[in-house]
Amino acid sequence: DPLIYAGGSLTKFKRGYYRDDWSHTCFNSKQVGTMLANELFTQYDPIFTPPKTPSGKHPLIPLYNKSKRVSAVLPGNLHYLQISQAGPSVDYEKAKKIENYGTDLITNHNNNYFRLHLDSTGIVRTIVCLHHTKIDVTNLSQLYGLHERLLNNLRQRYNEHLITDLFT
DSSP: OOTOOOOSSTTBOOGGGGGTOBBGGGSSHEEEEEHHHHHHHHHHHOOOOOOOOOOSSSOSSOOOOOOOOOOEEETTEEEEEEEEEEOOOOOOOHTTTSOOOOOOEEEEEEEEEEEEEEEETTTTTEEEEEEESSOHHHHHHHTTTOOOGTTHHHHHHTTTTOOOTTTT
């Protein structure tokens, strides 16, 4: 329905897309909000010019490409952060069994857990942190999408046991 505008964790795509597993919780909330605001501005602000889509056409389902971030402070002042690819979540145990899953670099120094997932081409696709002090979300978000070679051959140095704590 062209007259319905909504965004957020309670929204769903229309049933005609046959994507019942997709909702706005699968994507970066700031990107969803920006796209919704652009749509509303085009309706109510006569001088607003919306940003153009790369193809010049509107896709059926909006394309969200920014990483999804989830952060929380858990009981015991434990700080949690997960940065992952946009889209529906995949169970970690099932994903590890996929042939071209890639590599996980995991450290657990002083009970501060850090997991960096590199896909089969060496790109950082998932970051999971559990730390006793505050996590700098903005800083760690910059790692997402980078190749491990840009991080000083991170995989090689990890395999050589030169990295004992990914936080430092």
